[in-house]
Amino acid sequence: METILAVLVGLLFAISVYLLLSGSLIRLILGVFVLGNATHLLIFVSGRLTRESPPLIESGLKVAEAGIANPLPQALILTAIVISFSLFAFLLVLSYRAYQSLDTIDTDDMRVAEPHAETLPMRGRDV
Amino acid sequence: MLAATLAPFVLGVCAPLVRRLLGDSVGWALAVLPAGLTIYFAQFLGPIAAGETLTFSTEWVPAAGIALAFYVDGLSLMFALLISFIGTFIVLYAGAYLKGHADLGRFLMFLLMFMGSMLGLVLSDNVVTLFVFWELTSITSFLLIGFNHDKARSRRAALQALVVTGGGGLALLAGLLLMAQAGGSMNLSTLLADGDVLREHPWYLAMLLLVLAGAFTKSAQVPFHFWLPNAMEAPTPVSAYLHSATMVKAGVYLLARMNPGLGGTEIWQVLLMVFGGATLIAGAILALRNTDLKLMLAQTTVASLGLLVFLIGIGTPLALQAAMAYLFAHSMFKGALFMVAGSVDHGTGTRELHRLSGLGRAMPFTAAAGALAALSMSGLPPFFGFIAKEWVYKGTLGGELPMILTAVAILGNALMFAVAFLVGFKPFFGKPGDTPHTPHEGTLGLWAGALTLAVLGLFFGLFSGFAESLFVGPAAIAVAGTPMLVDLYLWGGFKAPVVASIITVALGALFFWQGRRISDWLARVVDALWGPDKGYDQFMDGVVALARGVTGLLQTGLLRRYMLITFLVLAAAVVLPQLFDSIGVTLQAPPVDLLVWSVALLTLGGGLAVMIIRSRLIAIMSMGVMGLGVAFVFLIFGAPDLAFTQLMVETLSVVILALVIARLPVLGRDQRGPARVLRDGIVAVSIGAAMAALLLTITAAPLDIGLSAYFGERSYTEAFGRNIVNVILVDFRALDTLGEIAVVTIAGVAVLGLLAFRRSDPDASGQELIGQDISGRDPAALDPAVRDEAIRDRETTS
Amino acid sequence: MNSLILRTATPLLSGLMLLFSIYVLLRGHNEPGGGFIGGLIGASAFAIYAIAEGLAAARRAIVVPPITIAGTGLLLAALSGVASILFGDAFLTGQWWFPSFAPDMKYASTVVLFDVGVYLVVVGAIAGIAFALEERE
Incomplete structure (x- = not known):
């Protein structure tokens, strides 16, 4: 079972990286989204897979039964999902604002911070 | 002892304030501290001469074995006294020399801080403390050399000294740590007490080379000698203090200190003798080539340092005695001569040798100091310099050492003889020369130190017993690490060393007589040669060119290039460790589970569609499909909380993405050409394969469920909750969650901010x-x- | 959005979703649910309301600016942790109160307060983002 999901995770990572490298802002956004899902699955599967027994303590019992799903990765992923959503929203708005300001969605043309004409660093003897 | 080391730092910080309060008499006030330190250290003379050693220790970083440990033996005491005694006169001298200078207070601050660093360096008993003080001397020296920071030459010299000595300092740190590791102690005295452990250790060669790199750069040995003459850009008090008696001797001190631990091997001897000898000759020749008094003195300092390294390399008891005697003599005459050169500059406005003559009448005290110091430097009886030189020859002539050593020593000493007379006598005798200012004697502070040091050279020559029992003897014993008989005397009969001295004087007189001709000839030859000073510039240019090359390669300004590099490194970082661990992954055929297969295919299909589709809306829908598939995975494998959260997030993501993407231009087809598709595809597949392999390796290894079991046991009994995931979130790991909701809030604020900016x-x-x-x-x-x-x-x- | 069905159904739907979100929040300690999920459902309720009824109506419905809700939630969560310091425990250690009239009640605790804080942060931040994006310039 892990094998199927491991291959799935690998393929999702490959898709997201391919999208991220595209140089188009929209594909980059989609790539970030895929990357988030791939990562969540990665953490989930590395905590092992347990079919259909959620990490709940049955009423009447005081401690968890053996054989329930691993709760720790679930807790980590739960917050990760919400945070990655917030950051995804931020990224969306940032991209939108960048497009508005720079009038392009090609990341190669977004060079305000690192313009082509670089100033040369000082040489030792000029100090 | 800690207070004695820290006091100069504390007073140094106050120096600018004292200057403001007292005006130009600040030198006299601040000199009280080094004078007091001299008296403080002098009280140890008796016990140390009697063969005792003293240790003082204060915990600093006990966990790392770093203590502010101080160790007083003959070697460190001699250095400490030289530093504080000469320092007293230097502070006076600086007060007089820079009288009225706007930044005198700051200058004295740096000077006092340097004094504290130097004291800490020679007294340290802990390798880390030693290194810290070592670097502090480099930094304070940088500040002092660059004191005239509005001059480009000063800035270059300061930076050059820092780069050379600081670079050596890093090598030294590595060497010291290797020593501490090999010897099992951070304590220098412990390490050196059993030197065979270090000498027989497999890392010996590495330690030796690293420590030598530190010592040779600091003490300006060939090929690192170039920074010292350039450092003459500093005001003369700095040259008289740092570049004669103290900082440049730190490397010699280090070698002497390490001698019981690292010394005595063949490679030690060969390296020290070759580099020391080469430095002696090179420095002496360059001294004759120059005609600026300070530069000549700086070059003879290089030569003297070479001689000291050379003697430590020989390593016989007589050679070590010679090294300590010469070091003692040199600190006095060279300090005095530097101050004389500064006074001459101050009184006449020039340091150019050929313009100076006949100053004796106008500057009697300076002339007396110069003459006495020059006599000691030239090694004529009855000055202490003579004894030192005699012992040098005893060191080179003793045993079955090759004659070449004596020849090198004679040549070097003869050249220095000539320089001594050129600097100490020529400016003061003969017809008055043509100088920018009318020559006049400076104030007391300007000549008191020089005269005192020069007279001491005569005093210790006449009463060599004091030097022997209080300074040279204990120091030589400390360097050797074993007791020895030390007996310094002025006249021991007409023997081989005396013959060598006579040859030296004869040769030296010849050089002096032909001084100008030799100098002109050398100027033609030497200046045409490539030197390490030019090499330094080429090296620095090379570093900058390399930095630009690397920057150009990595900082392209292209986002996708940055990501490409990041992903490649990520793939390597994920894959490489897996190659070295021993977890075997066996791929078993996945079970035919229709549900899991279909969910996996649904997710993959969604993902692939996102990648391929050109229509924005269909791409967003495919994204939703993929998210749905992930939610199903969570649901199937017992994570209902995750499944619900994922569903909600998917829905909201699709909504906001649709809202934003509608305002962006159409997606269009992927603009990448075949080459980029291939390259990006390879990177993407590598990352994917790396991650899949990582996951397979993880699941093949045993899982430590300790933490999960802990939560399972305590979730209800201690936190009264049956949903373990939620209990982890809000109770067990609530601090994490608090941080995370803070991130969510900040993201919300940031989005509002970004959108509001434009509107307002x-x-x-x-x-x-x-x-x-x-x-x-x-x-x-x-x-x-x-x-x-x-x-x-x-x-x-x- | 001019869909009659949506506009008719939305007030009811949103109200139900909001109610359901609080239910999910409170049951979360013992069954699937909790502040994060509840908050997402609550935020969706406002997002749908804004799409159907317009942004102005949605802003009126939520009364205070959404980001204020998020800030309040963050403050509440942080303060719920301070309570334990007053009782001599480490920051954010859960404190429980079992009143004598209802010894089995499991809701009187700082942990539930914390979860409510999480809920408010998620509702506020995400509704705020959604509103901001729906706003036409």
């Missing part, structure tokens, strides 16, 4: 600037006037 102030000039294509333009485009014009242009055209 659509014509803000900053916005317009971002809107322009400033790439490829001159930075002058950022000039406000130019920018405003550009904005006006835009407004009129739109």
Whole structure:
């Protein structure tokens, strides 16, 4: 079972990286989204897979039964999902604002911070 | 002892304030501290001469074995006394020399801090403390050399000294740590007490080379000798203090200190003798080539340091005695001569040898100091310099050492003899020369130190017993690490060393007589040669070129290039460790589970569609499908909380993505050409394969469920909750969650901020600037006037 | 959005979702649910309301600016942790109160307060983002 999901995770990572490298802002956004899902699955599967027994303590019992799903990765992923959503929203708005300001969605043309004409660093003897 | 080391730092910080309060008499006030330190250290003379050693220790970083440990033996005491005694006169001298200078207070601050660093360096018993003080001397020296920071030459010299000595310091740190590791102690005295452990250790060669790199750079040995003459850009008090008696001797001190631990091996001897000898000859020749008094003295200092390294390399008891005697003599005569050179400069306005003569009448005290110091430096009886030189020859002649050693020593000493007379006598005798100012004697502070040190050279020559029992003897014993008989005397009969001395004087007189001709000839030959000083510039240019090359390679300004590099490193970082661990992954055929297969295919299909589809809306829908598939995975494998959260997030993501993407241009087809598709595809597949392999390796290894079991046991009994995931979130790991909801809040605020910015102030000039294509333009485009014009242009055209 | 069905159904739907979100929040300690999920459902309720009824109506419905809700939630969560310091425990250690009239009640605790804080942060931040994006310039 892990094998199927491991291959799935690998393929999702490959898709997201391919999208991220595209140089188009929209594909980059989609790539970030895929990357988030791939990562969540990665953490989930590395905590092992347990079919259909959620990490709940049955009423009447005081401690968890053996054989329930691993709760720790679930807790980590739960917050990760919400945070990655917030950051995804931020990224969306940032991209939108960048497009508005720079009038392009090609990341190669977004060079305000690192313009082509670089100033040369000082040489030792000029100090 | 700690207080004695720290006091100069504390007083140093106050120096500018004292200057403001006391004006130009600040030198006299501040000199009280080094004078007091001299008395403080002098009280140890008796016990140390009797063969005791003293240790003082204060915990600093006990966990790392770092203590502020101090160790007083003959060697460190001699250095400490030289530092504080000469320092007293230097502070006086600096007060007089820089009288009225606006930054005198700051200068004295650096000087006192240097004094504290140097004291800490020679007294340290802990390798880390030693290194810290070592670097502090480099830094304070940088500040002092660059004191005239409005002069480009000063800045270059300061930076050069810092680069050379600081680089050596890093090597030294590595060497010291290797020693501490090999010897099992951070304590220097412990390490050196059993030197065979170090000498027989497999790392010996590495330790030795690293420590030598530190010592040779600091003590200006060939090929690192070039920084010292350049450092003469510093005001003369600095040269007289740092570059004669103290800082440049730190490397010699280090070698002497390490001698019981690292010394005595063949490679030690060969390296020290070869580099020391080469430095002796090179420095002496370069001294004759120059005609600036300070530069001549600086070059003879290089030569003297070479001689000291050379003697430590020989390593016989007599050679070590010679090294300590010469070091003692040199500190006095060279300190005095530097101060004389500074006074001459101060009194006449020039340091050019050929313009100076007949100053004796106008500057009697300076002339007396110069003459006495020169006699000691030239090694004539009855000065202490003579004894030191005799012992040098005893060291080179003793045993079955090759005659070449004596020849090298004679040549070096003869050259220095000539320089001594050129610097100490020539300016003061003969017809008065033509100088920028009318020569006049300076104030007491300007000549008191020089005269005192020069007279001491005579005193210790006549009463060599004091030097022997209090300074040279204990120091030589400390360097050797074993007791020995030390007996210094002025006249021991007409023997081989005396013959060597006579040859030296004869040769030296010849050099002095032909001084100008030799100097001119050397100037023609030496200046044409490539030297390490030019090499330094080429090296620095090379470093900058390398930095530019690397920057050009990595900092392309292209986002996708940055990501490409990041992903490649990520793939390597994920894959490489897996190659070295021993977890075997066996791929078993996955079970035919229709549900899991279909969910996996659904997710993959969604993902692939996102990648391929050109329509924005269909891409977003495919994204939703993929998210749905992930939610199903969570649901199937017992994570209902995750499944619900994922569903909600998917829905909201699709909504906001649809809202934003509608305002962006159409997606269009992927613009990548076949080459980029291939390259990006390879990177993507590598990352994917790396991650899949990682996951397979993880699941093949045993899982430590300790933490999960802990939560399972305590979730209800201690936190009264049956949903373990939620209990982890809000109770067990609530601090994490608090941080995470803070991130969510900040993201919300940031989104509002980004959107509000535009609405409130659509014509803000900053916005317009971002809107322009400033790439490829001159930075002058950022000039406000130019920018405003550009904005006006835009407004009129739109 | 001019869909009659949506506009008719939305007030009811949103109200139900909001109610359901609080239910999910409170049951979360013992069954699937909790502040994060509840908050997402609550935020969706406002997002749908804004799409159907317009942004102005949605802003009126939520009364205070959404980001204020998020800030309040963050403050509440942080303060719920301070309570334990007053009782001598480490920051954010859960404190429980079992009143004598209802010894089996499991809701009187700082942990539930914390979860409510999480809920408010998620509702506020995400509704705020959604509103901001729906706003036409």
